[in-house]
Structure formats: C-alpha cells, structure tokens
Amino acid sequence: MAGWFLQGPEMALLYGVIIGTMLGLVRIVGSVMWAIYFGRQHLGSITGVTTTISVVGTALGPMPLGIARDLLGSYNTALTVSAALPLLLGIISLFGRKPQRRTERA
Numbered sequence: 001m002a003g004w005f006l007q008g009p010e011m012a013l014l015y016g017v018i019i020g021t022m023l024g025l026v027r028i029v030g031s032v033m034w035a036i037y038f039g040r041q042h043l044g045s046i047t048g049v050t051t052t053i054s055v056v057g058t059a060l061g062p063m064p065l066g067i068a069r070d071l072l073g074s075y076n077t078a079l080t081v082s083a084a085l086p087l088l089l090g091i092i093s094l095f096g097r098k099p100q101r102r103t104e105r106a
Helices: 009-038 043-060 062-072 076-093
Strands: none
Touching: 009 043, 062 076
C-alpha cells in the first residue's frame, strides 16, 4: 500500500523489516492472547473457528467497498469507515478486563 512512497532501496528494506516484524508480532501476540483468554484445552477448535471467520471476512471484504462505490460514487466514505473501525475497536479494547479463571468443582 505505502510502497509507492518509498524512495530508494534503503527505504524499501526498512519498510520490509517493519512490516515483517509487525506481522510476526501479530501472530505471536495473537496466539498468546487466545491461550490467555480461552485456555489451552480447546485452543485448536477456537482457532479453527476464528480462522474460518477470518477467511470468509477476507473473501467478502471487498463487497461493501464495491457497494459503497456504486451507491456513493466514491470509495472515500467506505474507506473512512473501514479505517475508523479498528481505531474504535482499539479504544473499546482498552476497557476490557482480564478474564478470571473459574475454579473447577470436585
């Protein structure tokens, strides 16, 4: 996306390192957070369901942009909303509480 802003091979290399680091951290932090919030017993099942939802969302993701372009004549509104959603979710996530483990009854 931002590749056309890069000027020179040094900037391209730096961009690649930053993107690679970010994607690697997302995978690691995501895996750790699933285990913290849901435990490890059913982690494979939970990850499978969320991966399926992610793939379906990725496949259907361009549709709202196309509909917005047809209805509004521009992608601007849809892209603004698409950019605002992660910001809003990030703010909401600051208010989340760490889950408490239930004690198992004997």
